[in-house]
Amino acid sequence: METIQSFPFITDEELAAKFSVSIQTIRLDRMELSIPELRVRIKSVAKEQWNETLRSLPQEDVIGEVIDLELDHQAISILDIRQEHLFTHQEIARGHYLFAQANSLAVAVIDEAFALTARADIRFMRPVRLNERVVCKATVTGTDDKGHTLVNVVSTVGGGSVLKGTIEMYRSTTEEKGEDQ
Structure with missing residues (x-):
């Protein structure tokens, strides 16, 4: 959770490599912690950050x-x-x-x-x-x-x-x- 908070655009593959676990383990852990997938995280950050700027x-x-x-x-x-x-x-x-x-x-x-x-x-x-x-x-x-x-x-x-x-x-x-x- 700390890694994703620090690097919101990190992929499941990068997380799996960082923690030496399978991608499926990362996905299951994300679901258990209610952390959305990368695409949803990107959209959320983008909407918050860029709608005021564009x-x-x-x-x-x-x-x-x-x-x-x-x-x-x-x-x-x-x-x-x-x-x-x-x-x-x-x-x-x-x-x-x-x-x-x-x-x-x-x-x-x-x-x-x-x-x-x-x-x-x-x-x-x-x-x-x-x-x-x-x-x-x-x-x-x-x-x-x-x-x-x-x-x-x-x-x-x-x-x-x-x-x-x-x-x-x-x-x-x-x-x-x-x-x-």
């Missing part, structure tokens, strides 16, 4: 779960690939889910009431498969000559890149500055 869109519109957010600097989300994310006859995630995670995180990191994608340059590095966890990091890097905010996005699975790119974000202050869109 300005450009509500938490439920972000694809994946926001686990870190520093407006106009960086944000991180995770997306566990499940059956509904896959192509019908293959165990490969549809690219639009990976793009949606990166794009919605790029919108979320903007400290404005209104932000839209102006342009995206995205490269997919490798297929993502069922049960893989995609960690996406969005980092604000500056502005372009049109006043759009540039956000670099990198999605990884197990530390290896699966998506990289730059997303240009139109924000409400772009218009206020009299910039061309």
Whole structure:
């Protein structure tokens, strides 16, 4: 219980390794102690922490779960690939889910009431498969000559890149500055 309180995003697998027990033992102990599974813990922390902070869109519109957010600097989300994310006859995630995670995180990191994608340059590095966890990091890097905010996005699975790119974000202050869109 202390470990989960200190590290709320620790997985059952990591707990099993830490305590040298089976994953089933961890799950049974969690149930006995009324500790929710990782996904529920993440949602709970995210709702408490980010609903007050997100300005450009509500938490439920972000694809994946926001686990870190520093407006106009960086944000991180995770997306566990499940059956509904896959192509019908293959165990490969549809690219639009990976793009949606990166794009919605790029919108979320903007400290404005209104932000839209102006342009995206995205490269997919490798297929993502069922049960893989995609960690996406969005980092604000500056502005372009049109006043759009540039956000670099990198999605990884197990530390290896699966998506990289730059997303240009139109924000409400772009218009206020009299910039061309």
